[in-house]
Amino acid sequence: MKRSLFAFLSGGLFGAGLTVSGMVDTTKVQGWLDVFGAWDPTLAFVLGGAILPMILAWRVAARRSTAVLGNALPAPVEPTIDRSLVIGSVMFGAGWGLAGLCPGPAMASLSFGGVGGVVFLVAMMGGMYAAPRLRQRIDQFATA
Amino acid sequence: MIEQDWVFGFVGGLMIGGAAALYLLVNGRIMGASGILGGLVDRSGWSTAAERLAFIAGLVLVPIAVVPFFTTVDTHITGNWAVIIVAGLLVGAGTRIAKGCTSGHGVCGISRFSLRGIVATVFYLLAGGIAMVTARHILGII
Numbered sequence: 001m002k003r004s005l006f007a008f009l010s011g012g013l014f015g016a017g018l019t020v021s022g023m024v025d026t027t028k029v030q031g032w033l034d035v036f037g038a039w040d041p042t043l044a045f046v047l048g049g050a051i052l053p054m055i056l057a058w059r060v061a062a063r064r065s066t067a068v069l070g071n072a073l074p075a076p077v078e079p080t081i082d083r084s085l086v087i088g089s090v091m092f093g094a095g096w097g098l099a100g101l102c103p104g105p106a107m108a109s110l111s112f113g114g115v116g117g118v119v120f121l122v123a124m125m126g127g128m129y130a131a132p133r134l135r136q137r138i139d140q141f142a143t144a
Numbered sequence: 145m146i147e148q149d150w151v152f153g154f155v156g157g158l159m160i161g162g163a164a165a166l167y168l169l170v171n172g173r174i175m176g177a178s179g180i181l182g183g184l185v186d187r188s189g190w191s192t193a194a195e196r197l198a199f200i201a202g203l204v205l206v207p208i209a210v211v212p213f214f215t216t217v218d219t220h221i222t223g224n225w226a227v228i229i230v231a232g233l234l235v236g237a238g239t240r241i242a243k244g245c246t247s248g249h250g251v252c253g254i255s256r257f258s259l260r261g262i263v264a265t266v267f268y269l270l271a272g273g274i275a276m277v278t279a280r281h282i283l284g285i286i
Contacts, residue, residue, distance in 0.1 A: 004198035006170045011202030013163035014175065014247075019207045019217065021156020022149060027220045030286075033269075033276040042153040047250060049157020050164065054255035057165035067172030074174050079259035088242025089249070089264040093271025095234030098227055098279055098286065101219070102246045103239055104177035106232075107200060109219045111208045116221040120232040127236025128178070128185040135241045 003069055015108040021046040024109040026100025033097050084138045164251050171195065176248025177203075178239035186240070222286050227279070242268075 022028045022042055031040030061073050096102050099120055101109070106121050113120075164175040173195070180196050183189020189196055211217045222228060239245040242264055244253065249268075253261015279286045 003171055003195050006166065007195045007198040008202040010163045010167040010171070010175060011199035012206030013159055013166065013202075014177075014199075015203040015205075015207045016210045017156045017159030017161075017163060019156070019210045019214075020159060021153045023153075023156065024207070024217070024219055026222070028149070028153075030276055030280075033273045034280065035273060036277055036281055040149075042149050045150045045153035046157040046160070047254075049154040050161035050251045051157075051255045053158060053161035053165045054168075054251055057161075057168050058256045061168060064169075067168070068170045069172065071172045073168070073172050077258055077260055081260065081263050084241050085243070085260055085264055086267055088238045088240070089267035090271040091234045091238030092242060092245060093238070093268030093273075094275040095231040095236075095238060096246075096268060097272035097275030099221060099231030099235070101221065101231070102177070102235060103181060104203070104245070104247050105219075106235075107177065107181065107203045108207050110204050112211055112217055113219040113221065116223065116225075116228055117219055119225065120221065120228050120235075123229045123232025124236035125181070125185050127233040127238070128182040128240050129236075130233075131182070131237045131240030132186050132188075134237055138241065 006069070014104065017050075018105050018108040021049075024105045024113075029100040029102075029105075030097070082139075083141070084135050087138055088135075160247070160251060161255075164247065167199070168252070174248055174252045175199075176244050176252060178236075178245040179243070179248055182236075182240045224285060227286055238268075 018024050023046055028040055028042050032043035067073050101120055106124055109117050167173050167175040180199050184196050244264060249261040249264035254265060
């Protein structure tokens with residue numbers, strides 16, 4: 001119950017932050033990516049603002065053995081760059097550039113994003129459903 | 145000259161980082177939007193479904209309370225259905241194949257100086273810029 005309560009609070013603060021920062025507005029995201037048009041640097045302020053509290057949080061996490069609710073903190077990740085990391089990120093970036101929405105804002109804007117936003121979210125979930133099989137193919141190709 | 149949008153961007157960014165810090169330190173989880181939703185879609189995260197659904201409920205419902213404080217909130221998403229569907233499929237599949245999106249690899253990864261997070265962010269920013277510029281200035285479809 002406590003886990004769900006804090007998950008709700010965290011999701012809510014995330015959604016509020018995405019709305020306040022303007023990241024639910026595709027013109028701000030595409031304005032950042034459009035280096036040949038009217039370039040909009042807002043996204044850099046958002047990412048910078050988001051990274052600052054997290055640098056502190058990772059430092060606190062490093063000194064603790066468990067999270068506040070008792071379960072393990074995320075283990076360090078092996079610094080391996082594999083094919084699926086690069087291919088997946090390129091696919092994600094291409095879709096992000098075309099529509100101006102990434103997964104967080106796609107969910108945060110559900111209530112006011114209109115039919116276009118709902119269609120994007122449904123297509124995104126379709127892509128997520130297909131991803132494990134695609135990933136398997138990429139991994140097999142990489143080792144062949 | 146600091147523009148108002150940049151201030152809102154920074155303040156909103158602090159809120160996003162605060163949310164990620166809360167999820168990390170209290171729940172012990174990495175706040176990655178694509179992972180939280182994707183684990184429900186492909187069933188890999190059903191053992192933690194309640195926590196994921198609670199996060200998504202907050203993410204969807206709380207903006208409804210925030211929106212009235214702004215004069216205009218609009219996603220301005222394109223009206224081109226083909227572009228919306230292709231982009232959605234690419235974002236969904238790509239983030240799950242790369243195991244992270246802007247929140248997981250970007251916010252949570254870069255802040256722990258993770259090589260994977262930094263490399264992912266470089267590639268999705270480059271691909272995003274190329275896709276955006278090609279679609280707008282060369283093809284003229286968005």
